Amino acid sequence: MPATIVVVIGLLLLVNFVVINPLLAGTTGAVLRLVVLLAAAAALAGGLALVLRHGSDLVRGHGDRLGSAVLLAGMAAMLVAGLYPGSQGAADPVVRWLVAALLAPLIAALFAMLFVLLLGAMRQGMALRSRQMGVMLAAAGVVIALLLPFGGAAGEWMSGVAGWALEVPIGGVFRGLLIGVAIVTAVHAARILLAVEGADD
Amino acid sequence: MPDLGRLLGELVSFIGEQVAASSLRLGPVATVVLLGVVLVLLSLVARPSSRWTVRDIGRLAAVNRAMALAAESGGEAAFSLGTAGVARAASALGRLQTLAAMPILSLVARSAARSGVPLRVTANDPVAVQMADQLLADAHRRTETPERRERSVAEYVGEGRATAAAAALARGGAPAATFVAGSLAEEGLILLHGASRGAAWTSFGTADASQATSVLLTGEGTMIGPELYQATSDLRGRADRTAALAANRVILAALAVIVIGSVVAIVGGADVAAVLAGS
Numbered sequence: 001m002p003a004t005i006v007v008v009i010g011l012l013l014l015v016n017f018v019v020i021n022p023l024l025a026g027t028t029g030a031v032l033r034l035v036v037l038l039a040a041a042a043a044l045a046g047g048l049a050l051v052l053r054h055g056s057d058l059v060r061g062h063g064d065r066l067g068s069a070v071l072l073a074g075m076a077a078m079l080v081a082g083l084y085p086g087s088q089g090a091a092d093p094v095v096r097w098l099v100a101a102l103l104a105p106l107i108a109a110l111f112a113m114l115f116v117l118l119l120g121a122m123r124q125g126m127a128l129r130s131r132q133m134g135v136m137l138a139a140a141g142v143v144i145a146l147l148l149p150f151g152g153a154a155g156e157w158m159s160g161v162a163g164w165a166l167e168v169p170i171g172g173v174f175r176g177l178l179i180g181v182a183i184v185t186a187v188h189a190a191r192i193l194l195a196v197e198g199a200d201d
Numbered sequence: 202m203p204d205l206g207r208l209l210g211e212l213v214s215f216i217g218e219q220v221a222a223s224s225l226r227l228g229p230v231a232t233v234v235l236l237g238v239v240l241v242l243l244s245l246v247a248r249p250s251s252r253w254t255v256r257d258i259g260r261l262a263a264v265n266r267a268m269a270l271a272a273e274s275g276g277e278a279a280f281s282l283g284t285a286g287v288a289r290a291a292s293a294l295g296r297l298q299t300l301a302a303m304p305i306l307s308l309v310a311r312s313a314a315r316s317g318v319p320l321r322v323t324a325n326d327p328v329a330v331q332m333a334d335q336l337l338a339d340a341h342r343r344t345e346t347p348e349r350r351e352r353s354v355a356e357y358v359g360e361g362r363a364t365a366a367a368a369a370l371a372r373g374g375a376p377a378a379t380f381v382a383g384s385l386a387e388e389g390l391i392l393l394h395g396a397s398r399g400a401a402w403t404s405f406g407t408a409d410a411s412q413a414t415s416v417l418l419t420g421e422g423t424m425i426g427p428e429l430y431q432a433t434s435d436l437r438g439r440a441d442r443t444a445a446l447a448a449n450r451v452i453l454a455a456l457a458v459i460v461i462g463s464v465v466a467i468v469g470g471a472d473v474a475a476v477l478a479g480s
Contacts, residue, residue: 014239018232021223039288039328046327046357053356064373071359107363110370110391117394121418128421136417177410180427185294185408188301188430190242 010192051075139170229463236456258432259382259404260422264309267378267402268316274401276377277319280306281369281396282333283383283407284362286326295384298408299329302382304433305406306333309380310340310353318377319352325365330357366391375399381420382429385412393419406432 009031016028054068081087081094089095125133146162149155225232257263271278282302285295306322313320322333333355341350358368366388372395379400381393389412397403397419405416406424413425424432 018226018235019223020226021219023219024223035288042288042327042331046330049327049330049357050359064371067371107361110363110367111387113370114387114390117390118418121390121394121415125418132417132423136414174410177413177426181294181408181410181430184427184430185297187242188297188433190239192297192300 006192047075143170229459233456233459236459240453240456257422258428259305259406259424260402261305261308261404261432263402263422264312264378264404265316268309268312268318270401271313271318271377272316274377276375276401277321278309278313278378278380279372279376279396279400280309280320280322280333280380281365281383281392282306282322282324282326282329283381283385284325284365284388284392285384286324286329287332288328289326289360291384295386295409298382298384298429299324299326301408301430301433302406303332303336305380305382307336307340310337311344313353314340314344314346314349317346317349319349319354321353321376322355323358323365323368324355325358325360325362327357330355362386362388366395369393369395371395372398375401378402379404381405381407382424383407385409385415390415390419 012024012031013028016024051072054071057063057068058065058072078095078098081092081098082089087094122137125137143162143165146158146165148158150158227235260267268278282299283295285291285299287296287299289296310320310322320337322330322337324330324333337353337355338350341347341353358365369392375398377400379396379402381396381403382405385392385407386409389407389409393405393415396405403420404422404424405420406429407413407416408426408429410426416423416425
């Protein structure tokens, strides 16, 4: 039954893309509005589930209690700021301050760890001693060496080679990946439209 | 008494009216080309997968072994669906990767259910979590292990890409086997690092070209770029292929109707819609 629904809806959207028909357009519009409502309901349910899980952890003493407490306090603060009487919702100055002064720096701090994690991952990769890891680290080493700040003709030559390496071989690999991804994405989208899903052992 | 002939006539008339009230959005030639492209794509969908499988993508063939080892050690397995979700405000290509990861999750969930290994699925989108939860339930139903269902959970970690990465980094314990499949962006390395920390067995995949290096650096089994979708295709069953072949025939028939109808309309001046409507 779910596969039938997926096929019917998929074909409906496909036909609406090809054919202009008021009845068809109205039906697909209604289906798409239903999807938006469904997503909104799921978002609400997801938020409630998050509160329940962390509230339960806090009460029963499971997991990271401090983390759960911080999460619940953060959610409560954001809800109060966005819903107090007279609040402007997401545009309220308090909400904006919470986002700009707390959330954004926290996210920036998280992303600042990328450099350290990259070094750690390279160390871990070298420990694995796989061939693809060796090739990748060697290529990265060559590009970094070519980008060292040398002056004069040698520096210009190295810079030129680094630019060529980025634009030609590395750029070629990226373009190849993107073309491959585009083709299989189209195939996969067709599979979803026709409910060709599921995995067997 | 209901007149079946009249009902049938009205039904045909209604279909005819709808055909008469319709027009091709892209014109006959472009429509034929579009359906032709879909036909080729569906042929690829229905292709024999084994002919193209030259290696074990993402070490998925060893999932059962990983779960057996996890069961022996008393550990659990973890699966992250990336950071794009299904209903989030992310790119369509990213969200499609989440859908591509679902069959992989299904395979892992069934293997975990059979082995008695608790599976913890995480995502930053409630819709993706609901889908994962259904897959977990389906896995236990298909493996006839409903008594183990409560041990596996699909968990919403909160909104945002950074939230998913932070949740992975802050995760306590070390799962015996870890899977990450789906879209990853700048936070990819953080999420993968958190997911792989302490895990005895890892399999990571993303179709985001910019995060290929992150996957290669942190995962033992890898699915890079198209491989995420290819792995999904290689897991496909026989019945699905039959459905795709049937769909091919439906599209062939649609193409034939459009071509023949257009030729008849152009050459003979016949009104196909009027014929269908019986008027």
